[in-house]
Amino acid sequence: MAKVFIVYYSSTGNTEKMAEFVAEGARKSGAEVAVRKVQEAAIEDLEIADAVILGSPTYYGHSAGKMRNFIDKSVVLHGRLEGKVGGAFSSSHNIGGGNETAVRDLLDALLVHGMIIQGASNGDHYGPVSLGIPDRRVENQCRQLGERVARLAERTASEE
Amino acid sequence: MAKVFIVYYSSTGNTEKMAEFVAEGARKSGAEVAVRKVQEAAIEDLEIADAVILGSPTYYGHSAGKMRNFIDKSVVLHGRLEGKVGGAFSSSHNIGGGNETAVRDLLDALLVHGMIIQGASNGDHYGPVSLGIPDRRVENQCRQLGERVARLAERTASEE
Amino acid sequence: MAKVFIVYYSSTGNTEKMAEFVAEGARKSGAEVAVRKVQEAAIEDLEIADAVILGSPTYYGHSAGKMRNFIDKSVVLHGRLEGKVGGAFSSSHNIGGGNETAVRDLLDALLVHGMIIQGASNGDHYGPVSLGIPDRRVENQCRQLGERVARLAERTASEE
Amino acid sequence: MAKVFIVYYSSTGNTEKMAEFVAEGARKSGAEVAVRKVQEAAIEDLEIADAVILGSPTYYGHSAGKMRNFIDKSVVLHGRLEGKVGGAFSSSHNIGGGNETAVRDLLDALLVHGMIIQGASNGDHYGPVSLGIPDRRVENQCRQLGERVARLAERTASEE
Numbered sequence: 001m002a003k004v005f006i007v008y009y010s011s012t013g014n015t016e017k018m019a020e021f022v023a024e025g026a027r028k029s030g031a032e033v034a035v036r037k038v039q040e041a042a043i044e045d046l047e048i049a050d051a052v053i054l055g056s057p058t059y060y061g062h063s064a065g066k067m068r069n070f071i072d073k074s075v076v077l078h079g080r081l082e083g084k085v086g087g088a089f090s091s092s093h094n095i096g097g098g099n100e101t102a103v104r105d106l107l108d109a110l111l112v113h114g115m116i117i118q119g120a121s122n123g124d125h126y127g128p129v130s131l132g133i134p135d136r137r138v139e140n141q142c143r144q145l146g147e148r149v150a151r152l153a154e155r156t157a158s159e160e
Numbered sequence: 161m162a163k164v165f166i167v168y169y170s171s172t173g174n175t176e177k178m179a180e181f182v183a184e185g186a187r188k189s190g191a192e193v194a195v196r197k198v199q200e201a202a203i204e205d206l207e208i209a210d211a212v213i214l215g216s217p218t219y220y221g222h223s224a225g226k227m228r229n230f231i232d233k234s235v236v237l238h239g240r241l242e243g244k245v246g247g248a249f250s251s252s253h254n255i256g257g258g259n260e261t262a263v264r265d266l267l268d269a270l271l272v273h274g275m276i277i278q279g280a281s282n283g284d285h286y287g288p289v290s291l292g293i294p295d296r297r298v299e300n301q302c303r304q305l306g307e308r309v310a311r312l313a314e315r316t317a318s319e320e
Numbered sequence: 321m322a323k324v325f326i327v328y329y330s331s332t333g334n335t336e337k338m339a340e341f342v343a344e345g346a347r348k349s350g351a352e353v354a355v356r357k358v359q360e361a362a363i364e365d366l367e368i369a370d371a372v373i374l375g376s377p378t379y380y381g382h383s384a385g386k387m388r389n390f391i392d393k394s395v396v397l398h399g400r401l402e403g404k405v406g407g408a409f410s411s412s413h414n415i416g417g418g419n420e421t422a423v424r425d426l427l428d429a430l431l432v433h434g435m436i437i438q439g440a441s442n443g444d445h446y447g448p449v450s451l452g453i454p455d456r457r458v459e460n461q462c463r464q465l466g467e468r469v470a471r472l473a474e475r476t477a478s479e480e
Numbered sequence: 481m482a483k484v485f486i487v488y489y490s491s492t493g494n495t496e497k498m499a500e501f502v503a504e505g506a507r508k509s510g511a512e513v514a515v516r517k518v519q520e521a522a523i524e525d526l527e528i529a530d531a532v533i534l535g536s537p538t539y540y541g542h543s544a545g546k547m548r549n550f551i552d553k554s555v556v557l558h559g560r561l562e563g564k565v566g567g568a569f570s571s572s573h574n575i576g577g578g579n580e581t582a583v584r585d586l587l588d589a590l591l592v593h594g595m596i597i598q599g600a601s602n603g604d605h606y607g608p609v610s611l612g613i614p615d616r617r618v619e620n621q622c623r624q625l626g627e628r629v630a631r632l633a634e635r636t637a638s639e640e
Binding site: 239270274277279286312315316 | 398399401402403424428430431432433434435436437438439440441442445446472475476
């Protein structure tokens with residue numbers, strides 16, 4: 001049973017809603033899931049998890065400073081997250097509003113940690129993106145991310 | 161009167177429609193505008209222009225190979241486009257479909273040429289993005305890009 | 321005389337050194353320059369400036385959380401920085417260490433504010449990048465950035 | 481035994497040398513490796529492979545048009561590469577010369593195909609980057625990429 005750790009920052013509640021959908025998708029795939037606000041998340045929990053999924057609103061084309069602060073602090077674990085699975089999602093106000101660059105910002109952090117990420121050939125390729133309040137489309141994208149990450153974590157964790 | 165050169169590749173006609181809206185915006189701002197399919201565009205025309213705007217469909221998260229081939233060939237002018245104004249736009253199938261990364265791909269090329277680009281504080285920040293057939297929203301974004309680039313080219317060209 | 325505002329975060333002193341070289345370049349071009357640590361910078365100063373240059377170490381492929389927090393807070397000025405000139409630089413540990421993505425992270429923020437940026441056809445195309453302690457090459461790149469931004473701010477500010 | 485397919489474009493021979501080092505790393509990890517110039521590569525071979533590694537020189541901040549043309553043509557296989565493993569590398573002229581954005585351009589294409597990629601917590605995080613002729617450092621980075629991708633492909637392929 002893969003352990004999936006979802007860390008998010010949310011100001012208006014949109015990213016929080018996305019986090020819940022991602023969690024449901026991961027649980028449906030049989031994973032043990034923990035969901036934490038970034039303010040309450042412990043860096044150490046990253047090491048226990050088989051997979052880490054990060055979510056943030058899009059602020060100026062990238063993830064929120066509060067999320068980047070958490071990432072910056074994760075340097076104490078550098079090298080020890082290698083080979084874990086990751087994913088990312090973001091909410092923003094409008095199309096072309098920087099949401100893709102925000103998702104890739106979070107994915108970059110996971111790659112620098114030596115983690116494994118997977119794209120989606122359908123839908124939001126890099127990770128789910130919401131324009132304002134998550135609608136049905138976004139809900140589906142989020143569930144699929146949760147499932148995809150949980151399955152991949154299951155496969156790669158069982159191998160070790 | 162600033163000379164604005166719009167080069168685009170279009171397969172389905174969506175990017176072509178965007179190119180026309182961008183051209184109208186630039187003309188409205190008093191610019192002399194040339195619009196060319198990338199297959200018919202001459203590299204030399206880049207040097208004559210005060211501003212260059214590139215448009216492409218989003219293919220696998222970036223601009224089309226046909227557009228990148230044109231950019232690759234522009235190396236014969238390297239250094240001589242320094243200080244010109246630029247812009248970019250892209251059409252894609254869906255939200256989160258790679259359209260922002262495609263626009264930034266084109267903007268990167270302009271930056272490597274030493275060109276000047278401007279973002280938009282409202283709307284599509286990096287450049288207009290269409291999901292399928294350009295709608296009213298996209299039309300407005302494209303017109304605004306044309307106007308913004310034409311005005312900036314006018315200002316910077318008159319300075320020299 | 322253009323007002324150039326340089327805001328940076330530095331942990332080891334490398335980014336600070338880069339900020340000083342950028343400042344010297346801008347001053348040499350006749351600009352009035354203010355250099356501030358991000359912890360001591362006031363958001364309001366962004367509005368007074370004709371140009372804003374941001375510098376940060378590369379942390380996990382992007383700028384430091386402390387820099388992104390500052391950017392996030394700049395939302396109170398949203399729309400009022402439109403048309404100002406910008407630039408960015410970053411220090412990191414190694415080649416391929418995420419320094420380019422960090423510079424572009426900062427440039428994205430400037431674009432979302434509707435600001436104007438210019439690439440360099442020679443050297444560090446998006447903005448100066450240092451691997452560890454800034455050497456002669458980096459010093460030159462930084463001076464050139466300062467000069468380029470100051471000149472462009474002079475041109476565009478005098479137009480208004 | 482994982483099948484690793486390396487496709488590259490090379491103009492000066494630098495990217496070709498990188499491709500050979502990557503191939504050696506993958507073979508050392510027990511993979512069956514095919515290396516092809518992009519001009520001679522068949523799209524169908526992508527489907528047979530368990531892993532695909534793409535290499536290109538950095539042209540204007542991104543991969544070469546010739547490489548993007550190949551990627552564009554891979555659309556006939558869309559959805560059928562989902563879950564395969566991928567990687568990317570690039571050669572360029574100088575630090576800050578767009579090499580990271582070129583590597584990420586190729587990684588984006590793999591993600592849009594639904595493929596799996598892994599970063600490196602040490603060295604070139606997104607993928608190997610050479611400044612001019614590949615030196616010892618680059619050779620090591622390339623071998624490590626080959627090994628990493630081969631091992632990950634072995635793990636994930638055997639699962640299916």
